[in-house]
Amino acid sequence: QVQFSESGGGSVETGGSLSLSCEALGVPWTPYCMGWVRQAPGKEREEVANIWTGSGQTYYHDSVKGRFTISRRAAKNTYYLQINDLQADDTAIYYCAVTSSVCGSWYMPPEEYKYWGQGTQVTVSS
Numbered sequence: 001q002v003q004f005s006e007s008g009g010g011s012v013e014t015g016g017s018l019s020l021s022c023e024a025l026g027v028p029w030t031p032y033c034m035g036w037v038r039q040a041p042g043k044e045r046e047e048v049a050n051i052w053t054g055s056g057q058t059y060y061h062d063s064v065k066g067r068f069t070i071s072r073r074a075a076k077n078t079y080y081l082q083i084n085d086l087q088a089d090d091t092a093i094y095y096c097a098v099t100s101s102v103c104g105s106w107y108m109p110p111e112e113y114k115y116w117g118q119g120t121q122v123t124v125s126s
Helices: none
Strands: 003-007 010-013 018-025 033-039 046-052 058-060 068-073 078-083 092-099 120-125
Touching: 003 092, 018 033, 018 092, 018 120, 033 068, 033 078, 046 068, 046 078, 058 068, 078 092
Parallel strands: 010 120
Antiparallel strands: 003 018, 018 078, 033 046, 033 092, 046 058, 068 078, 092 120
């Protein structure tokens, strides 16, 4: 089983920044796709970014381009999501997740992810 350890959520004001981290241990594939998926209250899950560990190629949802940055520290199996210029619409639970499906250039539907972290809450207030 994959074990995740997520951290970094919190409450910030509009325009603020947060850095989320996710350690993923025991992923059974190499390479694999690692994504960040969020779910806002009353809304469907939405992938915001992903990274293909084979090439390092990344994908961003249009709603977060220029504000979110996904990165990895391969030696530590740790992934990061730097979130800048936070807006009220960014309020959600953010999950890291992994799948063997290839990614890095396109949107990965959340249902394609096989293993999920526990989630971390991000709340943006004005």
